[in-house]
Each structure stands twice: as C-alpha cells, then as structure tokens.
Amino acid sequence: RHHLLTAQLFFNTVCVCVCVCVCVCMQSCHATKPDMLNVHLVPHTHDDVGWLKTVDQYYYGDRNDIQHAGVQYILDSVVDQLIKNPDRRFIYVETAFFYRWWKQQSSATQQTVKQLVDEGRLEFVNGGWCMSDEATTHYSAVIDQMTIGLRFLNETFGPCGRPRVAWHIDPFGHAREHASMFAQMGYDGLFFGRLDYQDRAHRMREKEQELLWRASDSLTPPMADLFTGILPNGYNPPEGFCWDQFCDDPPIRDDPDLEDYNVDDVVKRFLAIAKNQATVYKTNHIIMTMGSDFQYENANLWYKNLDKLIHYVNALQAKGSKVNVLYSTPSCYLQELHRANLTWALKTDDFFPYADDAHDFWTGYFTSRPALKRYERISNGNLQVICNQLEVLGGPVSRKGPFGEGDSQTMKKAMAVAQHHDAVSGTEKQHVANDYARKLAEGWQHCQVVVSNSLAGLSSSSAERIYCDNLNVSVCPLTESSKKFSVNVYNPLAQPVNWAVRLPVNGTAYSVSDAKGRSVVPVSRATQNVRRNRGFAVNELVFQVQAPPLGYTIYFVSLRQDGPPPASTQPRPPTVIKNKYRKLNICVYVLQFLQVTFDPDTGLLSSLSNLETKQTIKLTQNFYWYNASDGKNMDSSQPSGAYIFRPNSSTPFVYVSPQTSVVQEVRQWFAPWVSQVVRLYTDSRTLELEWTVGPVPIDDHLGKEVITRLDTSIKTSEIFYTDSNGREVLQRRKDFRPTWQLKQSEPIAGNYYPINSRAFIKDDEDQLTVVTDRSQGGASIQNGSLEIMLHRRLLYDDFRGVGEPLNEISSIFPEGLVVRGRLLLSLDRPPTAADTHRPLAQQVVLFKWFCPVSQLRTHHFSGLQAALPPAVHLLTLTQWDKDKVLLRLEHQFQSWESKRNSKPVTVNLQKLFSTLDVLGASELNLSANQWKDEMSRFDWTPQTDEKPLLKTFEDHSDWEVTLRPMEIRTFLLRVRLR
Template identity: 85%
Template structure:
C-alpha cells in the first residue's frame, strides 16, 4: 500500500487544510513502519565509531551487479551462461545475508533494486523478517536504490526519474525509512552529467560517489586534494537546491591492489597461523598501511574510503568477510605499537557523515564530467552513438509509456481490465527502467543482450496496448478493435495498406495542443480525410521513395504514402476519418531536378544547383539568413595498429585514424515532391546513405530524415558516419548541448573549465553527448538541431556542428564487452540500417529557446496513433482533452501516473532556464483543482522528486563551498493549498487523491 511510505502524517500536520487531510482519510490509523521505527538504528545512527586522532579507513563491502551487460538480466540473476561470465546475483544475496548474521560488525551495501526485488519476492516470510532486521540495524544498507544504475550520457531525464522512483518506492514500501538510501552511487557510468547530480539533489541524497574520472582531471584533483567537491548542478535553481557533495573513489570501484578476496580473485588470503611457514599477516598489514598512507595524501580529511568488492563479487561472501575480519583485527592491533590507522566496516553514508562532521569548505564545480578518457587516446565518446536503433527504440518506448500511464489515469479503472482483456503499465515500466542501465541504452552490451532489452520493451508495449485500447474504448464509448502500427517510419502498416475506410485516433501526451505530420502507407491514389468536426483536411498522396522500399525490404508493400497534418488537443485525442476516393487526382509526381528553393511562410531553404546540397537557410519572420552546407562523412575507425596507441574504436571508445573524415559524396542525386502539405527533396549520396529534406506547410523547423546503412565493410575498415552542418555563424570555437534533455551547457573546443587540457584526440576529445538538442550561435543567429535520440557530436571547426549517426566497427575496444560493434539482424544480415530525423530551426539567440524547448519536448513525447478499420460509429466521442485548459508554454506535465486505487502521481516542471527567454523564464502558477477535466482533485500533498519523502520532511546535509557565500534558499508561500508556483527549472511532484467526475 503506497501510504506505507509516510509515517504518522496526521500527527505532524495538525493544521493541514481539510483538502490535505482528505487524501489520507481512513489510511493512517496505524502507520506502517511505526513499530520498527522506534527500535531501528539504521542510517547515520548505525555507523561504527571512528577515532578523531587517527586515519580512519572505511571499508565498504559491495558488489557491482550490472542489470545486463555480457549476459542478460535474467542470466545474471540466475547464474546462467557462466561460460560467458561467472555471475549469479541470487547467490550473492543469499551468501551476503548469511554472512552478515554471523558478525554484527559487518556491513554490506546493495544498489540495483531490479535484482533485489526479484530475490525478495522469492524469499520466505522468515527470511524477509531477517533481512528487515538487518536493514533496521544498518548492517545491510541500500545505496542509490534506483531500479538500475543509470547511464548518464544517453538517458533522458524523464526516464531516469521514473526508474529511480520505481526502485525507491519498492524500498520504501518494503523497509520504511531504513530502506531509504542517503547516498547516490554511480561507480561505473562512463562520464557524469550535471543534470543527474541536480536530480539526485532534488531526490534528497546527501552525496554522490563515483569511480570514473578523466585521467587528467584526476591527476590535477589528486595534486590539489579536490577529489571531494561540491557540485553546483544547476545555473538556475537557487542553491543549495541542486548542490550535491560529490566524492571520487580512489580505485574506481575495486579494492586496493593485492586485497581482493573473492572467488574470482587471485590475491592470497590472510594466513594467520604463526606455526605455518606461509604466515603473512605482517606483510599484509605492512602493505595495507602503505596503501592507506598513500591514499590519505590525496584526500582532505583523516577519513578515507576503500571499496572492497567488484563486478558480481560476494557469491561466496565467506571468502571476503573472513579476510576482512582478519584485516581489521590485525591492522587495528598495531595501534598498541603506535599506529595511527583505524580500520572499520563502513558504508558510503557513514563515510559521508564523517566528511560532513569535518566542517570544511569544498571546491565548487559547475560544469560536468564529459568527455571521459582513461588515457591519452582512450576517449569514451563512441557510446554516445553506439546502437542508434536501440537508442531510438528506447526513446519511442518512453513516449509510449507516458501515453500508457496517462491513459490509465484518464480512462479510469476499466483501463486495466476492460473489453480487450487485462492490460498493465508495470511490465513496460520495468522494461524501461532496465533500459536506463549504463550498459543498456548506452549501447555497450553484447548483441544478444541488446536484443533482450528490445524484447523486454516490446513485451511491455504489448501489455500497454491492451491498457490503451481499454482506455480509449471507455473514453470514446466505442469498443472497436484498435490496431497499432509501430513501423510507420518505414511505411509499414497492414491496415492502412489494405483498407478503403479507416479512422486514426491521435493521442497527444503533451499538456499543450500539437500539430503533427502523419504519413500513412497506402495503395490507393486519392483519399478524403476528415477531422473530428467533419471538416475536410488537406491531404496528399505521394509515392513511397526507393530508399524506403529498400529499408523496409519485405515487411510492407504500399506504393504510396498519404500525408496530412493533425492537430491534437492537450492531454487528449482527436479522430480523423480516412476514405479511399475512386475518382480523385493521381499521386503527386516526383521530379528528378532539384529546386533552387523550397519555402513556406516561415522558412526558406536553398540548394546549390551544381551539387543539389543545402546552401542556405532563412527565417522569413525574423529576416535572418545563414549559409548552411550539409553533407555526410565517415571516420576511419582505428583498428589498434596506430603508431600512437594500440587502442581501437569500439562500443565505448571513439578513435578515428584521422582528424579528416572521408566525404561520402560531393553531390547528391535527387528526387523532388512538392505538394500543398509538404515539400521534400530526396537525396542519394551512396547506396548506403540517403536523406529527405522536408518542409511542412505550417512548420517553423526543417526536417532532415536520414537513412544510413548497411555500412560497407568489404574494405576491412570500420566506419563512424556523421552528418556535418557548416554555417556562416561565428561560433568562436563554442557550441551548446543539453544535459539529459534539460539544462544547456556551453562547450568549447580543446577546453575543460576545471583543468588545463592536453588534447591528444582532436576529434574524439571534442565529442559530447547530445540527448535532445544542440546549437551553435553568435550575436545574431542561432541554429538549433533537435535530435530524435541520444547521439554524440561536436563543433570541430568554427561555424560547424557535426553529429554522429551510425557506427559499425570490426574490432573490440578491450573494455570488457569482448565483441566488435558490428550489428546485423535477420532482416539486415548485411548490416543494420538506421533511420532518424534531425529538426533544424533558425532563430535569434534571445528567443531561440521559445522554439527549441517545445520542439524537443514534442519529439520526446510524440503523439500515439491507433487505427480502427471501417467507418466510425455515430456514438463515438471523437475528441477529448484531459485538461480544462492547455498549460502555459513554460510548463510541462512531466508525469501523470496511477499511484494506487484513489491517487495519482503528478509532476509539473518549468522547462526554461532563468536566462533563456524574456517571455517564458518567469514563474508560473497553476491551480491543481482546475487542472483536469475528468478528475476531481480531493487532496494534495507535495513529495520530493523521487516521490519517496514528503517535501517538507526532506532534509539534507549542508556543505560550504570554497568560492562564495553560503546561499539561503528562500521558502515561498503558495497563494493557496491548490495553487502551486513553478520557477525556472523547478520540477514539483504531487500525490493527488482523485475521483472521476
């Protein structure tokens, strides 16, 4: 029951309004967790005592359990396929619990809730009680606590918040306050995003620890004792709202050299029988003291931390704990001989508490930790793009999940069990949560594991389809079967290809109206399209391009596409009727000459008549024009035989053999289609590279739909394909990228804000993650590129922006995955073909965010199309909005999901930074009772970002930065309990008690 997450609320909020109390009516007579709370000594209270006049060495027993990497999630849990890697998570948890019971001093931390949830469900009630006791005593502590340890470069913030919420909710409901992690633990991700730190701060974490840091950055920080710092993770949120203490671990997440005692290790055990010839206690103690002393020299306090564990360790926990017990005993015994070293079992939170007690000031950081390199020629910037098809599928799945969540709320209880059977959103939520793992959407897993992630997403979407069908049946009042066409991007939809009459339901998951282009595969030559009011909609039939026919292969047989634009209401749907005409005009003709210009009332696009390539872009409203040349290139991937380094390009590493990419073609063959709905120029650069330059009639952005693959490897060269936009914008070696889809960061070529960079890879060392958008600008012009998935990119030359689209490599990059990134499939045995879109907008820098933020949001949460065959039932409700009115442009409805029977979780966010927009960077007030059209909001209470604490109960450690005065976060009174004010970049999370109107 969800309200187990909150203890004794009525006692704490004696003066709450009736509206607030209503939400908990009848729930809190006996709060869950009240009994255990009195006896629990978890968290900071459970920490072992330290010695103030000594060097305290905090030993942290842990295991790092990837939620899929070399093996699938299931294989890792059960210990299957040990021929790939010996790892079985269920045995780790079995063994650790057994060993914790044998010595109350022992500690263990666990991270990945996806694995722990499985294990917990299989335990007896007696074992569950035993584990609860260990948690209540702080002997077993959860850190991070998300469903997985998410990637930081290629994840979107909305999906990260969801997966953290899922994991933390389970821990909260199962263990109460003692299950709540105090520390974020990102020991393995390959670079660290500022937005992740901001989210962790807003989720109530006191600190973050990670292991991977650029080798030059680490060297400088070790010298200056700045391996522990205060990360100011927002340039907009008032400090300390997004301030997060951040610690860099000394050995990644591994134990010190020579002190690994797992069954997978080869270090000798502690042999402490003095009667035996191989007695080694003195040597072990001596080596340990030397390591501790060396480590202490590069940290700031008399406390240091050592991670005692690694990948999938502690399957036989007795090996570790028996030796750790001895290590602690024998090292501490030296104190009688004058040693000033004190060793203890500890956890990251206990270590953090001691750093906080030190009451020091800490170096302040305001940028991020990208890109990451572990050596001069080893930049981990390839995974920003690796497996681009999986990256796109994950992004589409996130959009589908949000629509599923919303319709579960709007459709009422009948959504879960209705005319079309039993549907659920949980399967999809778990699949999406697993996909956020740092070896999932990152593209750094083995091929069979990538296939498994995609399979899980597909299974989740099938379950959601039932729920969506049930919900739409309830909302429309009609129970017609709904068809889902998931391959429209390659013109495949069996219903539209064969039916003479069908309807299209367009559900818009955004809280503002949306205009969206629809392109449906058809075999007729003329159609009539009518909107929900029966009005005729301008539509055109165009031939399916040869590139699309090639990429879909035998999956579909439509010869034409029906193109029209739809307009959908906020958080709602509209319906369009489509009928085949017997006497209509023929499809639009294609022409093989390229027009010098295509334009609508907003944009003008020109082409070079000699090359058929883009040459300029104009914004007709603002009277701006820039030179814009766009083409495709490929970098020759290093095979490891380079003079400077043996490092090849691979799933993780981007290492081109040359700083100059190969141009694929200096000219393009073209085909042009011009209609009243859209104009497009179809370009062919090579048999494996094509593009459509497309401009819709009412669009303020230019679409570049690229198709790349199969990448040829018959020349025995791996290829990393980019598109490059060369403009007349004077960029001064700077460009800008988003961080996980939210705040924007400035990037500068060959520069790092916190240390003097010695650049050794002029291309890979200037690549950054682009999650949803990037832009270049000067005082007059800003060109923004919105992407449809996470990709890597850079600005290598002034006025230029390049984005990597696809990678096919012939060598493993020796980072553990042990196979080259050479994707094929049953449909594409000769190499994967990938299709995607870039949306370009040209604006004044002062107003560009007003365009690109909503556009990026619209690409992330695109309308969901469902189809019904035949004519419409006259009783059908053809249009619906779940809101009383659209939200203001600055406000995004981030989350609307069923929480329990009578309550929903709502997140509203202000999506502009404080400096971005004169119009939209202002506070906005929303009335929650006047928000929904079909829901009565009976009660409301505010939670933290991850929905596992009351907002007014969330307290965090205060930290003092070295470089400025300690800021004070002003508390702002709301106009009323129902009216909430959002300031720039704020996300506010509410639990609403609701009933259907």
C-alpha cells in the same frame, strides 16, 4: 512514516492529530577516532543489470561460460555472513535484482533481512531499479526508474531502507543533470569511480577529489547542490587486497606456526596504501571499496579476511599506530566528512568526455547501437504518453475493459532496466541488446491493452485499434488495404499541437475530415529498400492534424474514386529551378515560415531562411565518415569499439553531389547506403532531415563511423551547446575543460559530447538548433559547424570488457544494420530561440501518437480543463494505486534563456483535469519516496563567498502551486473519476 504517504492525502486543510508507531533506525555507524586516519572499508558488489549476459542469466547464474556471475547466490551468501558478525556491513545497489530475490524468500528470511536493514548492517545505496547511464538517458526515464526502485524499498523497509547516497561507480562520465536530480531526490551525496585521467591527476594534486557540485544554474542553491566524492580505485579493492573466489591475491595467513605466515607483510602493505591515499584527500577519513563485479558469491572468503585485516591493523594502535580501520558504508563515511565542517571546491560543469588514457576517449557509446537508442526513446514515449496518461484518464476500465486486463508495470520495469549503463548506452553484447529490445516489446504489448481499453471508454466505442509499429518504413496493413478508416490522434503535451501524419496507402487521392494540407507522395526508393517485404504501399498520405492538450482527435479518411485532391487543400509546391548542365531538379523550398535553397552545382543544402524573423544563414549539410582505428598505428594500439571512439584521421571522408529529386519533398541519394529526405510541413517552423544509413560497407576491412555535418555562416568562436539528459543546456568549447588544463591528444574524439535531445550553435544574430530523435554524440570541430554521429559499424573490440566488435546485423538485415532517424532544424534569434527548441524537444521525446481504427466517427477529447502555459510541461501522470495518481509538473525553461517564458508560473491543481476531481494533494520529493516538507539534507560549504539560500515556496493557496525556472514539483493526488 511511509504509511503516512497514503493517510495524509485524505486531509488537505484540516489539521488532524494521529498517533503513529514510527520505525527508528538504529545507530549503525561504527565509532571513529578523531586523532587517527580512519579507513572506511565498504564491502560491496557491482551487479550489472545486463552486460555480457542478460538480466535473467545474471540473476540465476546461467551461461557461466560467458562470465561466472549469479546474483541470487551473492545475496544468499551475504545475508548469511552478516548474521554471523554484527560488526560487518554490506551495501546493495540494484533494486531490479534485489526485488526479484526478495520475492523468492521465506517470511523468516525476509524478517531477518528487515532486521539487518533496521540495524544498518545492510544498507541500500542509490536504490534505483538500476544504476543508469548518464550520457544517453533522458531525465524523464531516469526519474521513473529511480521512482520504481525507491518505492519498493520504501514500502518494504520504511525509512531505514531509504538510501542517503547516490552510488554511480561504473557509468562512463557523469552528467550535471543527474547530480541535480539526485539532489532533488534528497540524497546527501554522490560517489562515482570513473574520472578522466587528466582531471583525476589535477584533483589529486589539489586534494579536490571531494567537492560540491552545483548542478543547476537556475535552481536556487542548495536545491541542486550535491556533495560528490571520487573513489580512489574506481570501485575495486586496493591492489593486492581482493579476496573474492576469482581473485589471485593471497589470503591472510595468521597462524604463526606455519611457514607462510604473512600478517606482517599484509599489514605493512595496507598501511602504505592507506597513508598514500590519505595524501590526496582532505580529511582524516578515507574510503576503500572492498568488492567488484559480481563478487561475494562466497561472501565468507571476503569477510573472513576483512575481519582479520581490521583486527591486525588496529592491534598496532597499542604500539603507536595512528590508523584505524572499520567496516563502513558510504553514508557513514559521508557523515564523517560532514562533521569535518570544511569548505569544498565548487564545480558547475559536468564530467564529459571521459578518457582513461591519452588516446582512449569513451565517446563512441554516445552513438553506439543507434537503433536500440531510438527504440528506447520510442518506448519511453509509449510508456509516458500512452500507457501512463491514458491509464489515469480512462480510469479503472483501462486496466480491465473490453480488450482484457491491461498492465503498465511490465513496461515500467522494462524501461527501467533499459536505463542501465550497459543497456541504452549500447555497450552490451549483441544477444543482451536483443534481450533489452525483447523486454521493451513485451512491455508495449501489455500497454496496448491499456490504451485500447482507455480509448474505448473515452470514445464510447469498442472498435479495434491497430498499432502500426513500422510506420517509419511505411508499413501499416490497415491503411494499405482499406478504403475507409479512422485515425485516433493523441497529444501527450499540456498545450495544443499541430503536426503531420504520414500513412502508407495505395490510393492516389483521399479526403480527410477537418485536416489541412493533404497530399499523396510516392514511397521513396530508400523506404522500399529498408522495409523489404514487410509492406506493399506505393504512396504515403500526408495531412496536418491538431489535437487538444492531453487529448485526442479522431480523423476520418476515405479513398476518392478519381483525380487528385482539390488544389485548395494542397500545400504550396516548391519552386523548382532546372539545372540545364547537370540535369538535376534543384529547388528553392518555400512554405509559410521557412525557405530552403539548394546549390545548383552540388545538390546540397546551401541556405536556410526564417521568413518571420527575416534571417538567412549559409547552410551546407553533407554526410561523412571516419575510418575507425584498428589500433595498428604508432601513437596507440587502441581501436574504436562500442565504448571508445578513435578515428584514424582527423579528416573524414565526404560525400558530394547527391542524386536529387523533388516530389513535394527533396530526396537525396548520396550512396547505396546513405540517403535523405528534406521536408517542410505546413504551419511548421522546423526543417526535417530524415536520414537513412546502412548497411555500412566493410568490404575494405575498415570500420566506419558515419556523421552528418552542418556547416554554416554562424560565427561560433569554437563554442557550441548541448543539453544535459534533455534538460539544462551546457556550453562546450573546443579543446577546453572549465576546471582543468586539457592536454588534447585526440582532436576529434576528445571534443565529442553527448546530445540527448538537442544541440545548437549561435552568435549574436543567429542560432541554429538541431533536435535529435535519440541520444547521439556530436561536436563542433570547425567554426560555424555542428556534426552529429549517426551510425557506427566496427570490426574490432576496444578491450573494455564486452569482448566483441560493434558489428550489428539482424534477420532482416544480415548484411548489416540499416538505421533511420530524423533531425529537426530551427533558425531563430538567440534571445527567443528557446521558445522554439524547448517545446520542440518535448514534442520529439513525448512524440505525438496515433493509431488507425477500422472506422470511428469524428470525436474530440481533452484531459485538461485548459491548456497549461508554455513554460509548464506535464512530466508525469501515472496511476499510483487505486484512487491516487502521481503528478509531476515541470518548468521547462532555464532562468536566463527566455524573456517570455523564464518566469514563475502558477497552476491550480484542482482546476487541472477535465475527467478527474482532485480531492487531496500532498507534495513529495522528486523520486516520490519522501514528503517534500520533511526532506532534510546535509548542508555543505563551498569555497566561495556565496551563502546557501534556503528555498521557499510562495504558493497562493493549498491548490495553487508555483513553478520557477527548471523546477520540478511532484504531487500525490487523491482523485475521483467524474
């Protein structure tokens, strides 16, 4: 069937009869016994795509002094053992490893593996390039990494290789948006292993460890409904039944002539475990994971003992035993649960935060390695925005043009690896984090060729593009040394956007063609300290630009000989209030839409006003830090680490009275290692806070977790809101869990949640939204406040396996890592706030991109015939193969949050692009590995009176598609370059 993904595109409205040879997967599930307890044994290995060792080291089995693990040997051994006994089963998860192994096999081995897959003896579950993290990943990157893995399986094995089950056994908490995405990708169910210890105890009592997760409040059920099962032992075997080469449990010794014969003891212990497990699950089917981290390198050990276990336990059925043991897979187990035709508990929130004991909340990794988290977010923008989009818009010349052969695949695979739950999460060893960053940098180098070729073709100029990757610290050799240059400004969004460009320069006055709001400001002391010897600019040129949707504008910049820029082009300066007592310049900062005031006594922010809506709130913003627990206290020996956040006090240490200066922006210096710049831009409805933190001092031998806190006059009633993987918003309440009674033991860490792109607090009158530039942890500990963790430097390992403290240094910062980031603040009325923060979050994630060019004439280009409606986000535009592109259109509003934009929107695919003729279109599921109209999933009945509603589409024609709130629709388009 997968070959039809190409064939069908050539026909749109014409009905064609084709004779196709269809691969039929053999019935692979072993028979169960309805009058017995059926124990499904699932042989598996959990292979981290980097953690204690790099991806390459794990695959080849290198650096076994760190951890003995070699994935290539696992796959070799498992395939050999599956061939020997047709009853045996095995599941495999990480396509990044399997893809590498597959490419190295002979055609004979590949044919054998295909037969194992067709017969269901080797089953792929999950199937993404990796098993992604769920707290710190953005949905666009998750969809991409799933697509790349599932596409390989689809093209290699056809329908028999398509996973039916999502398998997230190791992530440290589970996001609602992930469940929604899995449902839209066609999965029948999800299984995971990590669950809060109090939540698990509650679910065991109520027999609710298997449930129906309703993962969207906007998508019509069952579109985002996903059956979810919680595994009984994490993802490990039952205690005493591990038979890997590094396990200590005794093998089954079944020779009755030997003194150490132990079959009776093994069977007795197994039956006791099985019957005990059955008491906390709902059906006469239970699942046991038989494997763990990097196991089955010598698969014979496992299978020889499992064969015996199945034989001897089932032999007791002749004596009246009611336990039946069988080799199984998650999809076979799920099939039996579906056949039970029961009703299931309904869940609508998520599984954050996760704790495995009273003082052990896994909320530190929401912020761990903030520099890597930012680099991953930038790389996602580079891939989505520049590499993918410009490769399509530029056509074949983008892949082979004046600057050489371009490549987007390297970046796609590097980004896919970075989504792993020990990558962007920040929970890996330092040398592994460095390797993730290296792979991203290598991918970006390949993408730059694609970009240069594409822009050269679109602008009819082969002028060299300069990629200034260190603009966040005001470094760009071309703009620092040139008197004349051009700036190529690209907008990845489907709507026109205005924004401010900041370029390092050494002149004092410049002219910029067609730009508004020009100004030159000195480079701040903080920036000079951070960039070290990497640049020499003394000033920054700031000007407002506009770029058309999915297009670019070229601006020409030239140095003026004398004098400042004309007064008419300067932004309105802030009103400066002199404080005669403390001799600080404190200002009321006023531009077109916002007004910001600072307290004359402390130098801190004191209020924020929206001049359009006539709103004003009290707003104080400061920096604090929690001293990290070293584990030496009465309550618990648990220290803070890469995973765990555990402050040694509920009261953070505070900075007050920063040194403040005003240079067309407010610069605050809180300490030698904490500073901030407060900015308002012309035509902007947001306040920018650019923070710089580090090196975090540890001379006092205390680890520190640095936060910024916004204290407002908003009446929040201990409630705040966070996004889920950058999409839907969830309500959070202090010391509360929606589905179980929380006994709070960590009043700070136990109230932290992941913030992937934004969080907000609100009451009936005011809503303050904070948009972040990376994934971070945050909380609302006090009424009217919102705190966000920015940086962590710790001195102890937290005993969760990584084996080293989170104490980052680098060659540039040997004394400790310095991190810089931005928070964007907006103030609105609650009924209309989403109209601002939804598009703003997309702008930050898919950041507006620009590159200086030696010299180009002014030029404009848009890849769209017209801007798309505000509710529609162009999520994916990427080359699929020679004449086909993959397109995802997303309705980016929830059904309840905007009177104006939470409505269905219709888009005409044939009238979308300015450079492409769309010749054919076929709709796929979210992961692009099935036709949408042929995707079928199990129906489940929740414990509620609601009846599932089947989703229907009401498109007006073959070319017009309708998007409803929170809906993503995926299309494979056959195109021709105009």
